[in-house]
Amino acid sequence: MEKFNVHVVINNWDRYWEGFINTIQVSLMALVGCFILGTIIAIFRISPVRPLNWIGTVYVEFIRNIPLLLVVFFFYLGPASLGVPLDGFVSGTLGLIVYTASFIAEAIRAGIQSVPRGQSEAARSSGLSYVQTMLYVILPQAIKIVLPAVGNQFINLVKNSSILAVVAGMDLMYFADLINSDTFLPVTVYTFVALFYLVLTVPLSFAVHYMERRFAKSS
C-alpha cells in the first residue's frame, strides 16, 4: 500500500477547500467578535466603577484558567440540554469568541496602562475630554502593544478553530476526518491538513514579528 499519495488531495480537493474556507471564516468572525468583546471587558477592567471592574476581573481570571473546549461545550452541550441546540459551527465560533476575548482584553489593558498616567492628566488639563484623550493621546500609543498581541491571538484563533472538529463544526480538521475515513491514508491526509494550516499561520507570524520589531525600534 502506498503510504503517501498525492492523488488523495486532487481527488478530494473540494472537501479540503470547503474546510479551509470554513476555517478562515470562523477565524475571521471570531477575530471581530473577540476584539469587540475584549475591548468591552478591557474597559470594564480599567474602569473606576467598582462593579464593572469586578465583572471584568472575574471574566478574565475565570476564562483564562479553563480550557477552550470547556467554553465550546458550554455553548454546544449547554443549550442542547435546555432544549435549544446550537450547531457545531455556531457553538464553536461563540466559544472561540468568549475564550479569546479574555486574552485580547488583557492585551488592550496592558497597552493602555503602558502609557504613563501623566499623559492623560496633561491631555485632560489642556482641555480634551475623556473620549478625546483616549482617541488622540492614549490609544495611538497603546496600539504598539495591542496590535502585535492581537496578531498573535489571530494566529491562535486559526489554530484553535480546529476545535470545531470535536463538535462537528465543518472546519478543515472535520473534513479531513471524512476524507480519511474514505481513503484510509491518514499520513497523506493529515500532512496536507498541516500544510493548509501553515499556509495561513506562517505568513501571519512573519507579519507579527515584523510589527513587533518595528514598534520596538520606534519606542
Add this chain to the structure above:
Amino acid sequence: MNFIGAYSLTNLKFILQGFLITLEVAFVSIIFSFILGTVLGTIRYTRFPALAKVTAIIIDTIRNLPLLLIIFFIKIALPQLGINMTAFWATATGLTIFEGAMIAEIVRSGLNSIDKGQIEASRSSGLSYMQTLRHIVMPQALRRMSPPLVSQFISLLKDTSLAIIISLPELMHNVQILSGHQFDYAIPALLLAAALYFIVNYMLSLIARRLEARTY
C-alpha cells in the same frame, strides 16, 4: 438541569477519575516538555550555525500547527508508519512536542536576556563556554524564565482536554460521556469541570505572580 442527579456519588467518582488522568498526563508532559524545551532553546541560543537554523525551522513549524492536529496525527497516522501508542502516551507525546517548542522560545529569550558582558567576563576569567553557560547564564536565566514557564504549564494543563479527540478518558471526555447519558447533567457537569480546572490553574497562576514579584 439536574444538579442532585448529576452530582451523585457514582458520577462524582467518574468525573474525578477523569480529572486524575488529566493531572497525570499533564504532569508527565510538563516534565518531558521542560526537558525538550530547554535542550531545543539552548541549541537555538548557542548558534552552532547549521544546527541552530534547523532547530529554529522545526520549532517555528510546530508552533504554527494546531495541537489538536499533532495529537491526532500521532494517534491516527503514525500507526501507518509502524508506530503504535496508547491514547495516554500519544497525548503525552503530542503535548511534549508542542509545548516543548513553546518552552524552547521561552528558554531562548530567557538566555538572551542575560547581559553579554557577563559572558565575556566569565570567559576571560578562564571558564569554558560550557561552564559559563551552566554556572553563569543558566541559573540567572532560569529565574527570569519561571513566570512565563508557569503560564505555559497552565496552557498545557488546559490543552490536555484536546485528548478528547483520541478518546483518552480525561476530564472533558468523561463530562461528555455523562452529558450524553443524561441531557440535564450537561451544565452541572461542565460547571464542576470548570471549577476543577480553575482551582488548579488559579493556584499555578498565583505561584507565577509570586515568582514575578521576586524577580524584581
